[in-house]
Amino acid sequence: MATSTDSEVTGRSSGALETRGIEPVPLDERTGRPSQLFWVWFAANISILGLPLGATLVAVQGLTVWQAVLVAAVGSVGSFAIVGAVSIAGRRGGAPGLTLSRAVFGARGNIGPTAVSLISRLGWETVNTTTAAFALLSLATILFGTSPVAKQHPVLTVVCIAVFELCTVLVSGLGHAVLVAVQRWATWVFGLLNLIVGGFLIATISWAAVASARPAPVGAMLAGVGVIAAGTGIGWANASADIARYQARGVRAGALVLSAAAGAGIPLVLLISLGSMLAAGDPTLAAAGDPVAAIRAMLPSWMAVPYLLAAFGGLLLSNHLSVYSAGLTTLTLGLRMPRVYAVVVDVVVTFLGSIYFILVADGFYTPFIAFISMLAVPITAWVGVFSCDMLRRRDYDPVALMDTGRTSGYWYLAGIRPAAVIAWAVAIVVGYLFTTAGPSDGAWFTGSLADTWLGRNGLGWVITFVIAFGGYAALGGTRSAAVAGSTAAPK
Template sequence: MSETSTADPARPAGALGAVEQRGIEPVPVAERRGNPLQLFWVWFAANISVVGMPLGVSLVALGLSAWQAVLVAVLGAFGSFALVGLISVAGRRGGAPSLTLSRALFGTRGNAGPTAVALVSRLGWETVNTSTAALAIVTAASLLVGTGGDAKSAPIVAVLGVVLFVGCTVAVSGMGHGAILVVQKWSTWIFGAANLLILGFLAVTIDWQAVGRVPGGDLAAVLTGIGTIAAGTGIGWANSGADMARYQAPAVRALPLVMSASAGAGIPLVVMISMGSVVGASDPAIAASANPLDAIRGILPPSVAVGYLVISFVGLLLSNHLSVYSAGLTTLTLGLRVRRVWAVIVDVVVTTVASLLFLLVADGFYGPFTTFISLLAVPISAWIGIFLVDLLRRREYDPVALLDLSRNGAYFYTGGVRWSALGPWLVSIVVAALFMRITPGEVPWYTGPLHDTWVGANGMAWLVAAVVGGALYAVFGLRSAAGAR
């Protein structure tokens, strides 16, 4: 069985007013005219959202000072998005989405595991974005009309916030690649400038003496912080790296692709995470709040706070519509024979329900948030390690085999599985789990037998997964990679 193209040649994917008809099939070389600057705008706008603030608050909760948190943000954000840039190189080479290219490594059936994890990751981040946007509406309503300050005390406002955000996401996400490039570019300038104005206002109103009194953490806390930021930023986006880069011109070099992702995402993330760490250091009660935007209500005057909450809502939308776009491609890679627009609709329904449960049922925000990014970081990092090692040898992908799910397909391998890649992926996850602790609340759900070691205590399980997966694949997979085109 072969997945046939859904592209409409009369409606080019790059046209702003047209819904993109292309699914996961490789982009023809003649249509690959992109450049790294386009990706810079895409990643900048996608990471200018207020979600960076909770990450900054979580660093202070780990025991870091605000100044250590800034250093951690630089290392974690720029470094992890360099990985996104490296995976973008595969998109330029193969012209297809990340998880579609991954079929060449894992087999057309064996790739289901990494693809399912990638889809859960995208759905999870969309849930976080949607929930945070709804909380922005809740917070604004509390300032304007005196409703409750969290979702459970103002459930109707929270539901309306979810519906509004989802509606805005669908309005943009269905447009596809051409619209995303235009929207992300102009949004970078508009909302980047607005965020800088708010940051300037915070700079003169924050209690800097309280910030300075927060003691610094030790090396272990710094390493844990770097892992937290890496897991919550670039690692979460890594398996989407090729989704936008598939339109890059074949002549584009690897280094500009890496720099466009690293700088494009790193700059806004460092700004937002730093702001969150400073706000968290000025008021320790913020980390215990059920609403991560309480800091905005407490620090800024009501009129300024409402304006910033509107900016936050739009900033989250810029991240979310890119995530929905990527999730639609990932859904198609799982083998669902539907158009990408319908895949987007299914995605939105799932995240709407999940967001309402997250807002109205879950206890707290930071516990489930950090648990989510820590859990998914392990299987995604394992995939990253294997994918990057494979990229060292692989210079091209067979465009026909990527879509051929039949037993005669070049990437069907043994029963649809390439065990020299899937085996290392599974083993690395198991090994990394030995170092993990899952604690969404006060009581741990799971504690690995090696959690008390230096690696486990410093939250480095994701790095273990990447190193083990990559090393095992280098031993067992590279010998056959040259022939697996």
């Protein structure tokens, strides 16, 4: 029998350190409450990356501020409602999302979705780390008078990256219990700092520009919803069960959806709306190579230190959750090591990626937008298949989840479940036909149907979801899901 390592199968929490890997959490240890998830999602979304996202809605999509506020609400709250819905599987099965995905795609068929998820997590962590390093470099400029240009101080830049990564490992490496506690209490500290900084940023808004802007067509608003959804909730959907696996079995599904939608939606709507207001008078924020420095320039000089601390803290809280999830996804992909070592491996990868973005690459934000546009398609395809499967599946076989060999109850056909893999692959191909990634004057990728109404309005991810969900159902996925986990432990 091909199973995970002993550290994964027998892992438990030892004091503050969570030694459990990807194996399902026993029922007697599932005592979590939705309020815990509210704070986890709130903390993960108070980073300053929401400001340039809001700026994009005005400067690139051409929306008015009031349209941007509506788009922010629909895109962020709606996409995190999907995150909450997917987290229901974590409560049911007690295992990480991509581990549960083995029941849907098969022991081997799940490798593709898991690899995409890991790339997504590593990409977001690189974005967080790069932005946080910019914040520390700006802080060094204030304290030591160094140049804010990273390439002029490569050693200092590497030190800044290392400091952020070390702070991340201290929490993500310890695991679930520490993560939940830190996310809750740190939210109050860094949330308050963000409110103070936001108050000063509001004073710089050009209200005349806000009032004089002309409304954009509905199509531009739909495209904006796609940008916000791809840049916020969609990227977290395949990580949602990782934290929800500790939720009590009696927790209502609606409470999980609400905790994610409200927890993430409140800070995101505020930050994205503020970013759109700032861009109404100064659209350069949307294209800033260093968004940290661009926002700092809008503040009084004496506010620089509180602002940079708020920026660093918000990014750190987001990275805690992302790295924790990436560690579990790495184990699901097949690396045989304790969970804490998997966290270290992921951090090393993002450390090197951040060095590239800061010291080698010429731009930052444009690659970021292209990155989330491209990964939104396969992730949305996975969400479509997985959520359709959830309609009938109520339990997961804990033994089959950990067995990736021929004896697994989720081996299906040569380790692959055709209905799921085919629906996922077809949805990706169709989704990319409607996708454009990169700047309008030099796109890196343009699908053959990107110039259609659906493509121009950024609705490729919606098409992807419909194809994945409908294709899986049409191929009989939901019918087989009702019996695929028949050997699961009782509720």
